[in-house]
Amino acid sequence: MAWRQLTPVAAAPLLRNVRCGPAAETAAITHRLARSFSSSTSTNTELPALAAHLPHRRVVRVAGEGARKFIQGLVTQDINNLADSGPAGEVGASPSAKPRVLYAFFLNAQGRVLLDTFLHQDPTAPEKSVLLDCDAETVARLLTHLKRYCLRLKLQIEDASAQFDVVWRANSKSLLPKGCFGDRDPRVVGGAMVSTDVHHMQRLIVPRAVGVTEALAGHRILSLKEYHDFRLGAGLGEGPQDFPPENCLPSECNLDYLNGVSWTKGCYLGQELTSRTHFTGVTRKRLLPLQLPSDVNADDLAVDQPIFPATAAEGARPSGKLRGHQGQRAIGLVPVEAAASGQQLVVVGKSGARIPVTAAFPAWWPKDPSAAAA
Numbered sequence: 001m002a003w004r005q006l007t008p009v010a011a012a013p014l015l016r017n018v019r020c021g022p023a024a025e026t027a028a029i030t031h032r033l034a035r036s037f038s039s040s041t042s043t044n045t046e047l048p049a050l051a052a053h054l055p056h057r058r059v060v061r062v063a064g065e066g067a068r069k070f071i072q073g074l075v076t077q078d079i080n081n082l083a084d085s086g087p088a089g090e091v092g093a094s095p096s097a098k099p100r101v102l103y104a105f106f107l108n109a110q111g112r113v114l115l116d117t118f119l120h121q122d123p124t125a126p127e128k129s130v131l132l133d134c135d136a137e138t139v140a141r142l143l144t145h146l147k148r149y150c151l152r153l154k155l156q157i158e159d160a161s162a163q164f165d166v167v168w169r170a171n172s173k174s175l176l177p178k179g180c181f182g183d184r185d186p187r188v189v190g191g192a193m194v195s196t197d198v199h200h201m202q203r204l205i206v207p208r209a210v211g212v213t214e215a216l217a218g219h220r221i222l223s224l225k226e227y228h229d230f231r232l233g234a235g236l237g238e239g240p241q242d243f244p245p246e247n248c249l250p251s252e253c254n255l256d257y258l259n260g261v262s263w264t265k266g267c268y269l270g271q272e273l274t275s276r277t278h279f280t281g282v283t284r285k286r287l288l289p290l291q292l293p294s295d296v297n298a299d300d301l302a303v304d305q306p307i308f309p310a311t312a313a314e315g316a317r318p319s320g321k322l323r324g325h326q327g328q329r330a331i332g333l334v335p336v337e338a339a340a341s342g343q344q345l346v347v348v349g350k351s352g353a354r355i356p357v358t359a360a361f362p363a364w365w366p367k368d369p370s371a372a373a374a
Contacts, residue, residue, distance in 0.1 A: 057134065060159055061122070061157070063128055068130060072265070073269065074149060075106060084121065103119075103187050103259055107274065111250070111271070113243050113253055115134055115239075116238060118132070120132075135238065167215045169215070225326065235288055244303060250270075250277075251286075285319075289362060290330040296327075305321065307321060308346055309343055319334065
């Protein structure tokens, strides 16, 4: 089936003086992306350097002999791919070098998502310590999970958030300030957001002793609301609103598209269902960016509100679920085929109101994701 993938640059002209219709609704999802990123034909000098302090993220430290081996058995990504040495001040200097940041999920024994995390090389003790960047609402769950499986291992597992801040940057060529560490955001191939060239995002951990001001210097600073506008419009899920704990599957959360899983590593908790789905199953529903009406009542929306085809008869089963949302932007679990065909969808609010939404494929997705759902 033929389908249309809107890149930010392609979407931008549709936004001018257009307020209604499926094409305009879909294009509007990516308007912030169009302001921040461009197509692969643009040069990096045309793109503003952006940065945001992420106070809703926390840092958990796992330290001691065997820390990496311990984490390896609990996450979807292969921690052996995480650099265990190297300078902390340069980002993505060598494409062949191991990354200093990996993206991964923790799963329960049934293969359902507990939480998403960024695994960071700890330059202070690279062979014995791993730092986990996670959402503040999931810290308690993560600490409980880690301690449950730690058993007799002599590891130090602690919430180290009082020592660190998390910063996101984009289109930046700046070296990291002394004392900061991180690397290109691993969720998109090559760290690219729109294409696989120099356009990239970064995920950084900043010691409190250094201060976030140093990491933000020379960048246009986004508010937290602007950051969430950007990532929701780009279809990048984060945290428990987008990944409800123990209530979603890794494949539905685009783990395979976000470089969050290794299909060649050894066993890990929850691997059986994840691998079986990948090698023998079909993922018919995935998280996709959604555009909401300009007059939407945010109080009428909640995580897991049902999504239906606009033509669905009364009493029909929902075809999807709403996840995280802010203003006109949202992310939801919807049929891939619905986005491929441009099908109009509705979210049924808490009041019973039918709220029209339009789904679109993110520009960083595979070229024909609809084929996987055929």
